[in-house]
Amino acid sequence: MLGNFTYCNPTKLYFGQGALDGLKNELPKYGKNVLLVYGGGSIKKNGIYDKVVQILKECKKEIFEDAGVMPNPTTEKLAEGCERAKRAKADLILAVGGGSVCDYAKALSVSVNCEEDPWEKYYIRFEEPTCKLIPVGCVLTMVGTGSEMNGGAVITNHAQKLKIGHVFGEEVFPKFSVLDPEFTFTLPRYQMVAGIFDIMSHLLEQYFSGTDDNTSDYIAEGLLRSLIRSAQIAAENPTDYEARSNIMWTATWALNTLVAMGKTTDWEVHMIGQAVGAHTDATHGMTLAAVSLPYYRHILPYGLAKFKRYAVNVWSVDPKGKTDTEVAEAGLAAMEDWMKKLGLVMNLTELGATRDMIDGMVKSTLIMTGGYKVLTEEEVRQILTESF
Numbered sequence: 001m002l003g004n005f006t007y008c009n010p011t012k013l014y015f016g017q018g019a020l021d022g023l024k025n026e027l028p029k030y031g032k033n034v035l036l037v038y039g040g041g042s043i044k045k046n047g048i049y050d051k052v053v054q055i056l057k058e059c060k061k062e063i064f065e066d067a068g069v070m071p072n073p074t075t076e077k078l079a080e081g082c083e084r085a086k087r088a089k090a091d092l093i094l095a096v097g098g099g100s101v102c103d104y105a106k107a108l109s110v111s112v113n114c115e116e117d118p119w120e121k122y123y124i125r126f127e128e129p130t131c132k133l134i135p136v137g138c139v140l141t142m143v144g145t146g147s148e149m150n151g152g153a154v155i156t157n158h159a160q161k162l163k164i165g166h167v168f169g170e171e172v173f174p175k176f177s178v179l180d181p182e183f184t185f186t187l188p189r190y191q192m193v194a195g196i197f198d199i200m201s202h203l204l205e206q207y208f209s210g211t212d213d214n215t216s217d218y219i220a221e222g223l224l225r226s227l228i229r230s231a232q233i234a235a236e237n238p239t240d241y242e243a244r245s246n247i248m249w250t251a252t253w254a255l256n257t258l259v260a261m262g263k264t265t266d267w268e269v270h271m272i273g274q275a276v277g278a279h280t281d282a283t284h285g286m287t288l289a290a291v292s293l294p295y296y297r298h299i300l301p302y303g304l305a306k307f308k309r310y311a312v313n314v315w316s317v318d319p320k321g322k323t324d325t326e327v328a329e330a331g332l333a334a335m336e337d338w339m340k341k342l343g344l345v346m347n348l349t350e351l352g353a354t355r356d357m358i359d360g361m362v363k364s365t366l367i368m369t370g371g372y373k374v375l376t377e378e379e380v381r382q383i384l385t386e387s388f
Helices: 019-029 048-058 074-087 098-109 118-126 189-207 215-236 241-254 268-280 284-313 324-342 355-364 377-386
Strands: 012-015 031-037 062-066 092-097 136-140 154-156 161-168 176-179
Touching: 012 019, 012 241, 019 048, 019 136, 019 176, 031 048, 031 074, 031 098, 048 062, 048 092, 062 074, 062 118, 074 098, 074 118, 074 154, 074 215, 092 098, 098 118, 098 136, 098 154, 118 154, 118 161, 154 268, 161 241, 161 268, 189 215, 189 241, 189 268, 189 284, 189 324, 215 241, 215 284, 215 324, 268 284, 268 355, 268 377, 284 377
Parallel strands: 012 176, 031 062, 031 092, 092 136, 136 176
Antiparallel strands: 154 161
């Protein structure tokens, strides 16, 4: 039975070629001071920075910059950003980049005026903001996280060896996001495929739970089939606009809260992957790829019916003459083959992890209760060991 829910997503999207012109509609709604947040400088090389700055100037905005946002934004960077935003008296935070930049911008939004330690308040106690927020807008240059249309913000604390995400309420969602698929064309292949698997993982985290017949699972299956096909095309031709636009749109719908409505969700793959990331600083999508198959093979017996459905409805496995377990395992084998063809990382060794990190990773893994099996610490250790 589909559970009761209230659904709201307040983010306005501008999608497609020339979508950046949407900034001209949005910027007049906010005050004069804009904090421009971005990463390592690739947007300056590909020309996106100049296009954004030109529009900001046309709209008579005062521009303040917070550059150098890393792939796994840290507590130290967040503290630095808070000081920059305060000095700028920012009226709007404009994130230009991928999911990490968007996540960081939202974390900044709730932290600038926070009178407590934001890490303790939001990431340890998981409290909601009570201070004045700074609105966020996004210009997306890499797809995968869905951060452009949700309240999620993942931050890494290296001192505590923790990488934690807080999913904030609708008041923290970006007010608007610009999604031009052509902005993703210059992305290195490694980052492109990492983003693709992040999308898949988001869908699977919400799919592999529950036993009822609900609309959300049918939506997830359609999105998965679209992603699988478009990813294969993009791997051959990274500038295929149709494939890249489909991937971008699928990424948004994979984690804008819609698919999760009315059902339980898992998220243990993300908890294990984020623990790996906290110890290795590896690319997020690749940490998920490295641990997913060992995890899903471990929990398959506890959610056998759904894994069989996944094999048939997503991977077109023919169930004739096979046991339910054989069908389910064939689905994961098809997924593994697809992952290898894309060039995804298939084990933790490729990410620079070593076996002496396992105990620390186990301690850094948050245990979730929404999936088919609530893991013990020993099971987390087993899955990590099998991921090498």
